[in-house]
């Protein structure tokens with residue numbers, strides 16, 4: 054089975070609307086994207102791409118609210134089911150979105166076409182090479198001067214969580230967190246290889262982006278505390294939270 058089939062099997066059988074881990078039900082996250090999109094308000098006829106859009110349409114909604122109907126929104130995912138669910142939702146909301154059912158490992162789209170790429174937790178392969186390819190391929194789609202805004206997972210957020218919260222200490226010995234490999238294992242979903250901050254920063258420079266912001270973003274709300282508790286079988290505890298990277302960058 055290739056990566057796409059494995060992904061479809063693990064997530065697809067439950068329906069994308071229920072099982073894909075999404076950051077987009079949190080107002081904390083949506084407020085961050087809203088704030089980062091504000092400088093692009095009132096710019097004429099922009100094209101925005103949301104890669105790895107999944108089945109949660111809150112990012113499409115956020116782009117439409119902030120940027121208005123003059124902006125064309127494109128959303129891409131390799132899962133046909135995720136795309137179908139998203140399309141139904143945005144049709145009901147009356148938001149025009151052009152959906153693209155393709156893998157970002159193998160794109161047949163026009164280069165230098167989009168003004169903004171905006172993404173949330175969208176590059177999540179267990180293969181580092183695939184993650185690098187994804188980012189490189191997405192770069193080709195942006196116009197020079199275009200912006201890539203996004204939340205990226207870190208292999209060190211769960212390390213930090215395990216070091217801080219006694220209930221999660223077991224992750225350090227049961228293999229859930231593998232710092233050396235920068236890999237996170239989940240029983241249900243297999244493993245994911247995330248970028249360390251420096252690794253990601255260097256990659257951005259290599260693929261010709263100027264990194265304007267590279268921030269830690271703390272997922273500090275009840276929604277995430279509940280998701281963490283149920284996903285990792287931990288006691289609910291709102292004192293601790295995960296974090297990821299927020300990156301705002303420009304293609305040179």
Ligand SMILES: C[S@@+](CC[C@H](N)C(=O)[O-])C[C@H]1O[C@@H](n2cnc3c(N)ncnc32)[C@H](O)[C@@H]1O
Pocket residue numbers: 060073074075076077104105106107108109129130131132135155156157158172173174175176177
């Ligand atoms: C963790 S989910 C996040 C979904 C959405 N961004 C959100 O936050 O709700 C990752 C998404 O990326 C998609 N994805 C993974 N690999 C992909 C690939 N190679 N090409 C296109 N989409 C991919 C998955 O199908 C899934 O919908």
